[in-house]
Amino acid sequence: MSGAARQTGLSLDTSKGRWVLLATVLGSALAGIDATVVNVALPAIGADLGGGFASLQWTVSAYALTLASFILLGGTLGDRFGRRRVFLVGVVWFALASALCGLAVSVEMLIGARALQGVGAALLTPGSLAILQASFGRVDRARAIGAWSGLGGVATAIGPLLGGWLVEVASWRWVFLINLPLAALVVAVAVRHVPETRDPSAGGASVDWSGGVLGALALAGVTFALIEAGSGAGVVVPALAVGVVAAGLFVVRERRARYPVLPLSVFSAAQFSATNAVTFLVYGGFGALFFLLVVQLQVVAGFGAVASGAALLPVTLVMLVLSSRSGALAARIGPRLQMSVGPVVCAGGMLLLSGIDETSSYALGVLPGVSVFGLGLAIMVAPLTAAALAAAPAAHAGMASGVNNAVARTGGLLAVAAIPALAGLGSDGFSAPDLAAGYPVALQISAGILLLAGLVAALTVSNELLEHDEPGLPEAPDAPEAIVSEHHLPHCAVGGPPLLCTCESETPGG
Numbered sequence: 031m032s033g034a035a036r037q038t039g040l041s042l043d044t045s046k047g048r049w050v051l052l053a054t055v056l057g058s059a060l061a062g063i064d065a066t067v068v069n070v071a072l073p074a075i076g077a078d079l080g081g082g083f084a085s086l087q088w089t090v091s092a093y094a095l096t097l098a099s100f101i102l103l104g105g106t107l108g109d110r111f112g113r114r115r116v117f118l119v120g121v122v123w124f125a126l127a128s129a130l131c132g133l134a135v136s137v138e139m140l141i142g143a144r145a146l147q148g149v150g151a152a153l154l155t156p157g158s159l160a161i162l163q164a165s166f167g168r169v170d171r172a173r174a175i176g177a178w179s180g181l182g183g184v185a186t187a188i189g190p191l192l193g194g195w196l197v198e199v200a201s202w203r204w205v206f207l208i209n210l211p212l213a214a215l216v217v218a219v220a221v222r223h224v225p226e227t228r229d230p231s232a233g234g235a236s237v238d239w240s241g242g243v244l245g246a247l248a249l250a251g252v253t254f255a256l257i258e259a260g261s262g263a264g265v266v267v268p269a270l271a272v273g274v275v276a277a278g279l280f281v282v283r284e285r286r287a288r289y290p291v292l293p294l295s296v297f298s299a300a301q302f303s304a305t306n307a308v309t310f311l312v313y314g315g316f317g318a319l320f321f322l323l324v325v326q327l328q329v330v331a332g333f334g335a336v337a338s339g340a341a342l343l344p345v346t347l348v349m350l351v352l353s354s355r356s357g358a359l360a361a362r363i364g365p366r367l368q369m370s371v372g373p374v375v376c377a378g379g380m381l382l383l384s385g386i387d388e389t390s391s392y393a394l395g396v397l398p399g400v401s402v403f404g405l406g407l408a409i410m411v412a413p414l415t416a417a418a419l420a421a422a423p424a425a426h427a428g429m430a431s432g433v434n435n436a437v438a439r440t441g442g443l444l445a446v447a448a449i450p451a452l453a454g455l456g457s458d459g460f461s462a463p464d465l466a467a468g469y470p471v472a473l474q475i476s477a478g479i480l481l482l483a484g485l486v487a488a489l490t491v492s493n494e495l496l497e498h499d500e501p502g503l504p505e506a507p508d509a510p511e512a513i514v515s516e517h518h519l520p521h522c523a524v525g526g527p528p529l530l531c532t533c534e535s536e537t538p539g540g
Contacts, residue, residue: 050223101152162175281294316376345407453468
């Protein structure tokens with residue numbers, strides 16, 4: 031076990047252990063809920079603050095952009111300066127940004143505050159899991175991670191329903207302001223009960239600030255160009271040029287940096303690259319659905335905010351029932367079949383959902399599609415996560431999980447930016463006529479991306495687990511004290527469904 035785990039040796043059966051679990055669950059729930067709940071409030075935000083369809087795209091994308099850009103850097107800062115310290119900074123930062131969101135007087139102010147929220151989420155999200163890894167003893171670590179994953183997934187599932195209720199009975203502003211008391215509770219618990227841990231070997235490491243900034247600039251430039259492409263704005267080409275140049279400089283920087291925020295050498299491992307390519311396509315396919323579905327239900331189909339927020343609950347139920355069985359099956363037969371079939375089943379559910387219009391009822395127009403979609407997720411997500419982690423030595427599972435997480439978030443971010451424009455959703459995209467025409471096209475494009483993901487998985491993913499000496503992966507440390515060891519670590523993709531946090535945290539014999 032890790033040195034930190036030996037020092038504290040927390041048990042989940044003690045009050046101290048349960049307090050630590052509570053702090054990490056509530057902290058990660060802050061970021062997870064805001065990744066989905068804001069979509070329910072978009073029609074109300076548009077009606078109140080104005081701004082076109084692109085402005086509401088940015089309301090979603092600004093958060094995803096900074097979170098995807100800085101999540102790896104957030105993990106590095108925690109390792110060096112203290113995981114509890116960086117976690118607390120992230121929670122407080124997130125709360126202050128949430129207050130700015132709730133008090134926004136213009137859509138531009140809201141977008142800026144959402145970007146700040148994403149930075150806070152990038153600081154607290156990796157810290158929540160790292161605290162569990164470093165604080166609990168070996169026997170209880172897997173149980174703690176499983177509880178963190180399951181409870182966090184339930185909290186994320188409740189988020190859209192709670193958001194819909196707040197929009198209907200109060201205001202869209204409370205979707206953000208409700209984060210303040212929750213953040214205060216997290217800070218109070220963490221200060222009193224969470225032990226401080228850090229990576230002793232990271233004390234002298236330089237932080238790759240340049241890599242973090244260049245990565246964010248690259249994503250920002252490309253995202254801006256994609257979102258504004260539909261308006262024909264003259265800044266599209268310059269923004270794209272900035273993004274491409276920044277991406278090139280990012281690659282150069284990461285190849286030369288002694289402690290890169292993203293070690294590019296890991297992608298020379300064939301299986302790691304293959305699983306992350308599938309991840310990028312899969313979560314790109316999901317992006318437009320979670321952005322547009324609740325809006326389509328409210329603006330075109332006439333559902334209330336609460337009903338729209340509850341629309342995806344069957345996805346959570348299906349995954350709760352089937353995810354563990356899917357993970358066990360993949361452990362027996364290998365991940366390739368499920369990673370190939372799952373996206374195809376998800377595409378079928380998405381095509382069913384593309385038919386939602388003003389005549390649709392929930393029972394006939396929504397439930398069949400979300401049920402099939404949930405089945406596809408249950409087939410695919412646990413094997414996909416496990417395959418991404420198995421593609422790296424156990425000692426580098428934290429790095430593998432972080433990279434896979436960032437890839438997933440980037441896929442969703444770029445999809446939300448690009449697919450609406452490809453579907454013809456322009457500046458009036460939140461009007462009923464525009465949505466009625468563009469929504470089905472957007473979901474058909476997304477279904478095509480998922481079919482491509484299934485094909486890529488079938489052609490490139492192997493059922494054989496990697497040997498830990500595959501070229502391209504970092505050398506595992508000699509000491510058996512890596513904070514992340516044998517556990518399958520879950521990840522949650524921004525913009526994902528209510529439960530994309532799979533509860534597959536098991537020791538090998540578990």
